[in-house]
Amino acid sequence: xxxxxxxxxxxxxxxxxxxxxxxxxxxxxxxxxxxxxxxxxxxxxxxxxxxxxxxxxxxxxxxxxxxxxxxxxxxxxxxxxxxxxxxxxxxxxxxx
Numbered sequence: 895x896x897x898x899x900x901x902x903x904x905x906x907x908x909x910x911x912x913x914x915x916x917x918x919x920x921x922x923x924x925x926x927x928x929x930x931x932x933x934x935x936x937x938x939x940x941x942x943x944x945x946x947x948x949x950x951x952x953x954x955x956x957x958x959x960x961x962x963x964x965x966x967x968x969x970x971x972x973x974x975x976x977x978x979x980x981x982x983x984x985x986x987x988x989x990x
Contacts, residue, residue: 906965
């Protein structure tokens with residue numbers, strides 16, 4: 895991590911390397927289907943309209959075209975209703 899500047903790419907890569915552990919915790923009623931974790935919503939409800947690619951970190955709610963992101967930082971931010979900077983701060987404590 896660099897001083898004075900948040901390293902979003904570095905943290906996103908770190909989180910992605912742990913995607914198979916983090917995503918099931920964050921989206922508990924989902925299941926792995928190929929390269930995607932699939933569930934019913936961004937909150938992990940049962941179903942299949944929400945998907946996270948466990949290799950790239952891209953995610954989307956296919957019932958809502960405006961709900962999508964490119965990494966696990968933005969996923970966590972959207973889940974918690976906070977901005978990416980706040981999500982970065984919360985997730986970075988595990989990145990040491």
